[in-house]
Amino acid sequence: MxxxxxxxxxxxxxxxxxxxxxxxxxxxxxxxxxxxxxxxxxxxxxxxxxxxxxxxxxxxxxxxxxxxxxxxxxxxxxxxxxxxxxxxxxxxxxxxxxxxxxxxxxxxxxxxxxxxxxxxxxxxxxxxxxxxxxxxxxxxxxxxxxxxxxxxxxxxxxxxxxxxxxxxxxxxxxxxxxxxxxxxxxxxxxxxxxxxxxxxxxxxxxxxxxxxxxxIRVQPDGLEDVDVEIPFGTVCRWDDAYEAHHAATEKLTAVRGEVLDLIGNGKRAVCEGRRIAYRTVNDDGTTHALQPYRSTTA
Known part of the structure; x- marks a missing residue:
């Protein structure tokens, strides 16, 4: 001690x-x-x-x-x-x-x-x-x-x-x-x-x-059945953000599928010594999840 x-x-x-x-x-x-x-x-x-x-x-x-x-x-x-x-x-x-x-x-x-x-x-x-x-x-x-x-x-x-x-x-x-x-x-x-x-x-x-x-989520203390008018500029940012999020999600899903397809039965995806992602499996050998490595030194 x-x-x-x-x-x-x-x-x-x-x-x-x-x-x-x-x-x-x-x-x-x-x-x-x-x-x-x-x-x-x-x-x-x-x-x-x-x-x-x-x-x-x-x-x-x-x-x-x-x-x-x-x-x-x-x-x-x-x-x-x-x-x-x-x-x-x-x-x-x-x-x-x-x-x-x-x-x-x-x-x-x-x-x-x-x-x-x-x-x-x-x-x-x-x-x-x-x-x-x-x-x-x-x-x-x-x-x-x-x-x-x-x-x-x-x-x-x-x-x-x-x-x-x-x-x-x-x-x-x-x-x-x-x-x-x-x-x-x-x-x-x-x-x-x-x-x-x-x-x-x-x-x-x-x-x-x-x-x-x-x-912000924990500020309200109830629920009133009313409509609340919000600024048009906020609505524009809302629409733009959700459109960008949808496009990014599709790109991420596509590249995840590409990486998983390249791994096949392997465990890890690597590139020039850097570990990119790893695969976990179910009992029958099918893929459970594809996880990214958080660090280039992992």
């Missing part, structure tokens, strides 16, 4: 350690605050939240409930194991498992790093695929994680974050991201603008993120 002594952060104030999902954990993240996992949504770079969905959460409006998934579950289960691997690789670093911090001057700026290691923060991640992750030893991490650790470093006052990452269950990699004041200032400005919009009821525009659509 990592040491439990409280580290001293240059610009951070420790608020406490809270179990994710508990009322205490929710309280320290609620209201007019911005956490490290929220900042990417504010600048439109989060794969899980949108500025629109986060605005609704911060204003107390309905938002969809969190839906557990296997990737999130195994990320939690494997966190200690991956952290132990990082510790084994860096015996010179003393890792401390810590809690939620705020900036000493900006009370609204919050962060919960995975570990603190002497002169650095350490983030522990798992990923099913290598999408967005560069070669081990570089600073090439997915952009939403770069936002997260920049916010954490800016909150606590550290200038380096190491990543220990387990990809696909067996590919361990490490990355180092250095603090960038320009990036940090941009994120702070975006966060302050967002909080101003929350205070003054300025709802963000509707965007194409699934989180935005799911948030």
């Amino acid at each position: 990592p040491p439990t002594t409280t580290p001293v952060a240059p610009t951070g104030v420790l608020l406490g350690s809270f179990e994710p999902g508990t009322p205490e954990w929710e309280e320290v993240r609620a209201g007019l605050t911005v956490t490290a996992t929220e900042i990417a949504a504010i600048v439109g770079l989060s794969p899980w939240q949108s500025r629109f969905s986060l605005w609704h959460k911060k204003t107390g409006m309905p938002t969809p409930p969190f839906e557990p998934n296997p990737a999130a579950e195994w990320g939690v289960r494997l966190e200690d194991a991956v952290a132990k691997k990082y510790a084994d690789e860096h015996p010179e670093v003393t890792l401390t498992k810590t809690g939620t911090w705020r900036h000493r001057d900006r009370e609204w700026q919050r962060a919960t790093p995975d570990r603190i290691g002497d002169d650095r923060l350490v983030e522990v991640k798992t990923a099913p695929f290598a999408d967005g992750w560069g070669p081990s030893g570089t600073d090439q991490v997915p952009i939403h994680y770069r936002c997260q650790v920049t916010w954490q470093m800016d909150t606590l006052g550290y200038r380096r974050t190491d990543f220990g990452v387990l990809i696909g269950g067996c590919d361990y990699r490490e990355y180092t991201v250095e603090y960038d004041e320009t990036d940090a200032a941009m994120l702070r400005d975006a966060a302050q603008t967002f909080l101003h919009d929350v205070r003054h009821g300025n709802r963000p525009p509707i965007d194409g993120a699934d989180a935005t659509y799911q948030t």
Whole structure:
């Protein structure tokens, strides 16, 4: 187990350690605050939240409930194991498992790093695929994680974050991201603008993120048998989008059929060393599904 002594952060104030999902954990993240996992949504770079969905959460409006998934579950289960691997690789670093911090001057700026290691923060991640992750030893991490650790470093006052990452269950990699004041200032400005919009009821525009659509879905609380007139411009975009979707669906179905036909009884479709798709089968050998590989390094 990592040491439990409280580290001293240059610009951070420790608020406490809270179990994710508990009322205490929710309280320290609620209201007019911005956490490290929220900042990417504010600048439109989060794969899980949108500025629109986060605005609704911060204003107390309905938002969809969190839906557990296997990737999130195994990320939690494997966190200690991956952290132990990082510790084994860096015996010179003393890792401390810590809690939620705020900036000493900006009370609204919050962060919960995975570990603190002497002169650095350490983030522990798992990923099913290598999408967005560069070669081990570089600073090439997915952009939403770069936002997260920049916010954490800016909150606590550290200038380096190491990543220990387990990809696909067996590919361990490490990355180092250095603090960038320009990036940090941009994120702070975006966060302050967002909080101003929350205070003054300025709802963000509707965007194409699934989180935005799911948030809109939970706003109604009933059904009235009435017709609602909508703008002609919206109808034009509706028609254009559905026509494009139909055409793209036909093209995708055609190329999926072509790939499946080329595979025949094989398992994988490859091209010059790159895995393109794989075939799963029913008990009688017929095709159950054709699935794309998510990464060129899979």
